[in-house]
Amino acid sequence: MTDNKKLQIGLEVSSLINHGQDIGAGRYILNLIKGLLTVDSDNSYFLFGTYTDNKYLDLAYSLGHGSADDKIRFKFLKVSGKYLRVREKLGFPPVEFTGFKADIFHCMDYMIPPTFSKNIVLTIHDLAFMRFPEFNFDWFIKKYSRMVRRNAGSAKKILASSES
Numbered sequence: 001m002t003d004n005k006k007l008q009i010g011l012e013v014s015s016l017i018n019h020g021q022d023i024g025a026g027r028y029i030l031n032l033i034k035g036l037l038t039v040d041s042d043n044s045y046f047l048f049g050t051y052t053d054n055k056y057l058d059l060a061y062s063l064g065h066g067s068a069d070d071k072i073r074f075k076f077l078k079v080s081g082k083y084l085r086v087r088e089k090l091g092f093p094p095v096e097f098t099g100f101k102a103d104i105f106h107c108m109d110y111m112i113p114p115t116f117s118k119n120i121v122l123t124i125h126d127l128a129f130m131r132f133p134e135f136n137f138d139w140f141i142k143k144y145s146r147m148v149r150r151n152a153g154s155a156k157k158i159l160a161s162s163e164s
Contacts, residue, residue, distance in 0.1 A: 007043045009036075010095075010102025010117070013060055014049035015109040017076060020056040025109040025125055028161055032108065033063050037072065045072045048100045050079045050113070075100050087114060110144070112151045122155035124148060126162040 011033060015025040036045065047060060057076060064072045075098055079087075087093070094114045105117040112120055129136045129144055152158055 004042075007103040008046055008101065009043050010046045010048055010100060010105040012049060012105065012107040012109075012111070012113060013047050014051065014111070014113075017049045017051045017056050017060045018053070020059055026056075028123070028125065029108050030059070030063070037063065044070055046075065046100060046102050047072065048075045048095055048098075048113075050077045050084065052079065052081060052084075054078065090114075107151070107155075110148055110151060112154055118156070120155045121157045121159065122151055123159045123161055124152065125160075 011029075013029050013033075015023065016029040019026050021027045021030050033045070033047070047063070049060070051057065060076070061074060064074065077098060091114045094116050096116050102117065102119075104119045104121060105112075105115060106121040106123070107113070108123045110122070110124060112122060127148065129141055133141050
């Protein structure tokens with residue numbers, strides 16, 4: 001950074017807190033955050049996510065173990081499947097209504113929750129569901145293809161963690 005301004009970087013971690021590190025996106029999220037906390041002594045991090053089962057919450061909270069109190073914050077919301085479907089359909093409420101605030105918002109697994117942020121970084125891991133449609137349901141391909149296109153258009157930067 002050239003202007004020495006400390007940033008609050010928001011990280012959307014719903015895949016990690018819902019599925020743990022046994023899926024690729026969960027491992028990516030966990031390892032990226034560990035790496036950022038190791039190499040970045042300037043900025044602070046605000047982890048945000050929604051979950052339906054608290055099975056993996058401790059894994060996410062463990063990321064704050066040993067870091068300075070102001071280095072990492074958490075905002076995890078337990079929600080129902082119905083809430084997630086309504087939020088996706090309406091694009092409301094924005095995450096900022098929960099107290100979440102970030103200068104940059106990195107969404108690390110395809111999806112961008114409703115937000116006022118215009119500084120979005122989006123990670124797209126792979127598009128296997130598009131490359132190999134024979135292994136997916138038509139409704140799934142249509143839904144996630146539409147979502148990836150929309151979210152890619154909303155992001156200022158896109159990271160691709162796979163050649164797939």
